[in-house]
Amino acid sequence: xxxxxxxxxxxxxxxxxxxxxxxxxxxxxxxxxxxxxxxxxxxxxxxxxxxxxxxxxxxxxxxxxxxxxxxxxxxxxxxxxxxxxxxxxxxxxxxxxxxxxxxxxxxxxxxxxxxxxxxxxxxxxxxxxxxxxxxxxxxxxxxxxxxxxxxxxxxxxxxxxxxxxxxxxxxxxxxxxxxxxxxxxxxxxxxxxxxxxxxxxxxxxxxxxxxxxxxxxxxxxxxxxxxxxxxxxxxxxxxxxxxxxxxxxxxxxxxxxxxx
Amino acid sequence: xxxxxxxxxxxxxxxxxxxxxxxxxxxxxxxxxxxxxxxxxxxxxxxxxxxxxxxxxxxxxxxxxxxxxxxxxxxxxxxxxxxxxxxxxxxxxxxxxxxxxxxxxxxxxxxxxxxxxxxxxxxxxxxxxxxxxxxxxxxxxxxxxxxxxxxxxxxxxxxxxxxxxxxxxxxxxxxxxxxxxxxxxxxxxxxxxxxxxxxxxxxxxxxxxxxxxxxxxxxxxxxxxxxxxxxxxxxxxxxxxxxxxxxxxxxxxxxxxxxxxxxxxxxxxxxxxxxxxxxxxxx
Amino acid sequence: xxxxxxxxxxxxxxxxxxxxxxxxxxxxxxxxxxxxxxxxxxxxxxxxxxxxxxxxxxxxxxxxxxxxxxxxxxxxxxxxxxxxxxxxxxxxxxxxxxxxxxxxxxxxxxxxxxxxxxxxxxxxxxxxxxxxxxxxxxxxxxxxxxxxxxxxxxxxxxxxxxxxxxxxxxxxxxxxxxxxxxxxxxxxxxxxxxxxxxxxxxxxxxxxxxxxxxxxxxxxxxxxxxxxxxxxxxxxxxxxxxxxxxxxxxxxx
Numbered sequence: 150x151x152x153x154x155x156x157x158x159x160x161x162x163x164x165x166x167x168x169x170x171x172x173x174x175x176x177x178x179x180x181x182x183x184x185x186x187x188x189x190x191x192x193x194x195x196x197x198x199x200x201x202x203x204x205x206x207x208x209x210x211x212x213x214x215x216x217x218x219x220x221x222x223x224x225x226x227x228x229x230x231x232x233x234x235x236x237x238x239x240x241x242x243x244x245x246x247x248x249x250x251x252x253x254x255x256x257x258x259x260x261x262x263x264x265x266x267x268x269x270x271x272x273x274x275x276x277x278x279x280x281x282x283x284x285x286x287x288x289x290x291x292x293x294x295x296x297x298x299x300x301x302x303x304x305x306x307x308x309x310x311x312x313x314x315x316x317x318x319x320x321x322x323x324x325x326x327x328x329x330x331x332x333x334x335x336x337x338x339x340x341x342x343x344x345x346x347x348x349x350x351x352x353x354x355x356x357x358x359x360x361x362x363x364x365x366x367x368x369x370x371x372x373x374x375x376x377x378x379x380x381x382x383x384x385x386x387x388x389x390x391x392x393x394x395x396x397x398x399x400x401x402x403x404x405x406x407x408x409x
Numbered sequence: 410x411x412x413x414x415x416x417x418x419x420x421x422x423x424x425x426x427x428x429x430x431x432x433x434x435x436x437x438x439x440x441x442x443x444x445x446x447x448x449x450x451x452x453x454x455x456x457x458x459x460x461x462x463x464x465x466x467x468x469x470x471x472x473x474x475x476x477x478x479x480x481x482x483x484x485x486x487x488x489x490x491x492x493x494x495x496x497x498x499x500x501x502x503x504x505x506x507x508x509x510x511x512x513x514x515x516x517x518x519x520x521x522x523x524x525x526x527x528x529x530x531x532x533x534x535x536x537x538x539x540x541x542x543x544x545x546x547x548x549x550x551x552x553x554x555x556x557x558x559x560x561x562x563x564x565x566x567x568x569x570x571x572x573x574x575x576x577x578x579x580x581x582x583x584x585x586x587x588x589x590x591x592x593x594x595x596x597x598x599x600x601x602x603x604x605x606x607x608x609x610x611x612x613x614x615x616x617x618x619x620x621x622x623x624x625x626x627x628x629x630x631x632x633x634x635x636x637x638x639x640x641x642x643x644x645x646x647x648x649x650x651x652x653x654x655x656x657x658x659x660x661x662x663x664x665x666x667x668x669x670x671x672x673x674x675x676x677x678x679x680x681x682x683x684x685x686x687x688x689x690x691x692x
Numbered sequence: 693x694x695x696x697x698x699x700x701x702x703x704x705x706x707x708x709x710x711x712x713x714x715x716x717x718x719x720x721x722x723x724x725x726x727x728x729x730x731x732x733x734x735x736x737x738x739x740x741x742x743x744x745x746x747x748x749x750x751x752x753x754x755x756x757x758x759x760x761x762x763x764x765x766x767x768x769x770x771x772x773x774x775x776x777x778x779x780x781x782x783x784x785x786x787x788x789x790x791x792x793x794x795x796x797x798x799x800x801x802x803x804x805x806x807x808x809x810x811x812x813x814x815x816x817x818x819x820x821x822x823x824x825x826x827x828x829x830x831x832x833x834x835x836x837x838x839x840x841x842x843x844x845x846x847x848x849x850x851x852x853x854x855x856x857x858x859x860x861x862x863x864x865x866x867x868x869x870x871x872x873x874x875x876x877x878x879x880x881x882x883x884x885x886x887x888x889x890x891x892x893x894x895x896x897x898x899x900x901x902x903x904x905x906x907x908x909x910x911x912x913x914x915x916x917x918x919x920x921x922x923x924x925x926x927x928x929x930x931x932x933x934x935x936x937x938x939x940x941x942x943x944x945x
Contacts, residue, residue: 361945
């Protein structure tokens with residue numbers, strides 16, 4: 150399978166202080182990469198750099214991030230607008246707070262789609278219905294007509310995923326997508342992401358501190374600590390047969406349910 | 410793989426501390442000037458010398474003299490005492506009153522809150538200068554009454570800030586922890602709530618020094634504040650405004666003094682706000 | 693043996709104008725023995741936080757009674773309530789926010805001692821001892837909450853809670869804002885302190901069943917304000933009876 154996204158010796162600094170040091174990895178089409186680490190490990194910084202969301206104090210000071218061979222780091226703001234949303238999707242920890250509370254879901258999705266593409270309301274509606282149907286929403290009509298506060302946290306997050314998939318981007322970045330949700334809801338959101346991969350062959354870069362989520366989703370796992378790569382390999386290798394002391398400590402610290 | 414690309418990052422320095430030192434020093438100089446006004450003024454600000462009236466600025470009288478031949482520089486310096494002192498007194502009164510009322514309202518809520526906040530609404534409903542004129546009309550003119558009038562219409566703003574900050578702070582986990590540690594209600598307010606809400610209130614007070622100075626000067630200009638011959642910037646300007654075409658320095662000197670002091674206190678207030686807001690401080 | 697904490701028919705109804713009343717906690721009863729660790733599991737909206745707020749008397753119950761150490765504390769006020777608080781302490785979810793940002797950790801830890809009438813020297817000595825017992829050095833007494841990591845701050849919060857030797861320690865999601873490796877350290881610390889201080893009862897509120905299984909003797913499962921299931925954690929997890937508990941356990945990854 151073809152490589153779609155690659156990080157090459159990426160170093161990211163905020164105001165001269167490095168937050169990520171010399172991190173390299175690559176993601177193939179349809180692959181799910183889980184990036185795990187504790188707070189301050191630089192895991193979210195990695196995906197913010199790819200999305201161009203480092204702010205004016207942050208910069209990729211060394212190395213490159215390539216999407217289909219094109220540098221995402223040295224992209225002009227104009228090119229960036231064409232790439233974000235269309236080729237790169239992103240979902241956040243709190244999808245609810247990225248919605249405006251006084252407008253319906255449909256109005257907001259329509260507006261963000263219009264920012265990329267001149268599309269009629271009818272065509273948008275058809276596409277949205279089809280997309281939500283494909284992603285297993287029981288009643289697309291009702292969801293599109295509701296206000297964000299009428300939907301549960303899990304539903305908001307699933308809509309966030311659907312919205313990110315409108316243009317069928319090749320890569321979906323997910324920053325702690327389930328960390329604000331209850332466990333019983335978390336499962337629905339993870340299933341939604343797996344469905345996205347099945348339906349569209351999207352590669353997903355999943356940043357989380359929750360080892361259980363990575364174990365349930367990822368093909369490959371990258372473990373980070375203090376801005377550096379600790380271990381990188383297949384899920385089985387990293388989670389079940391970790392080699393580095395830190396990974397072993399991390400795995401041992403996760404409370405596991407004793408079912409037997 | 411080719412050699413990794415390297416990009417140069419511009420590092421932003423935090424200038425807030427520098428600005429704080431500069432404007433703090435300037436404000437301090439202003440205060441010192443008003444404290445040592447008598448020593449600084451090289452002539453008696455009330456000494457008339459009609460033979461040398463309306464003299465243009467010269468080596469002997471840097472800012473010239475007014476229509477009674479009084480040295481303008483000395484008068485401006487002497488005026489700083491009245492202007493700055495009364496402004497600071499006014500700001501102190503409203504800050505203390507407003508904070509006390511607001512904290513009590515925010516903490517207790519209920520009918521205390523309702524009554525005090527409706528009273529503050531009543532004061533807020535009066536247009537500032539009109540109310541001051543009414544007070545001056547009832548109590549008579551004079552600097553003291555001007556301060557009372559301005560204090561009466563200014564405290565509700567501080568009460569509102571203190572109240573809303575108290576409302577947020579009192580739900581914070583550390584207040585619950587203090588309760589569990591056995592602190593009584595007055596102890597919680599004085600030891601924990603007040604230190605944590607006072608920051609934004611002091612910043613507002615700093616920013617208000619300039620405005621209050623203008624308003625006091627304005628009232629004096631209208632003849633409702635300090636009365637001539639007392640050296641006060643506002644009344645000095647009002648007193649001499651007919652001289653603007655013939656001896657502009659007489660009117661302009663106190664005007665420039667007001668302008669400079671207001672600006673220094675405003676810039677200081679802005680800087681203190683930036684400094685007090687951790688988000689604007691560098692990570 | 694007398695229960696450290698007993699709660700009978702505790703109910704909280706929130707009334708909002710123009711909307712149906714919300715029953716946040718619905719006739720909850722349980723008791724906690726000396727030395728026991730009782731876990732309360734529930735997802736957001738299950739009422740566990742409201743329950744804790746009522747037990748600590750920061751929120752008035754609509755109905756029901758609370759007994760601490762055999763004494764009814766439901767209606768206590770002022771000085772009597774402050775006396776009751778000396779027997780029950782709490783560790784909060786967000787360690788940094790549970791300390792006054794403008795005071796040092798030492799100030800926070802020593803506050804209950806000073807309020808109980810301890811002198812300056814005594815408070816200082818005791819604060820140092822508590823910090824050591826919680827795996828920190830006495831120098832931490834001089835630090836401010838924002839100067840230490842989340843884990844260190846939570847250790848200080850535990851030191852503060854244990855300062856006046858309470859009989860009941862309430863941990864409200866005490867580890868959920870921490871990294872897993874730090875969480876493990878804090879849980880180990882709590883276990884150690886429990887063994888050291890004989891008879892300390894712990895009410896452990898959490899949304900993480902696996903953690904409760906590791907740490908607690910008994911667990912209550914809350915759902916929509918009611919206790920739907922209770923028992924030994926191992927039994928509840930292996931053989932859940934209530935449909936909600938079943939669903940909850942199934943969704944654990």
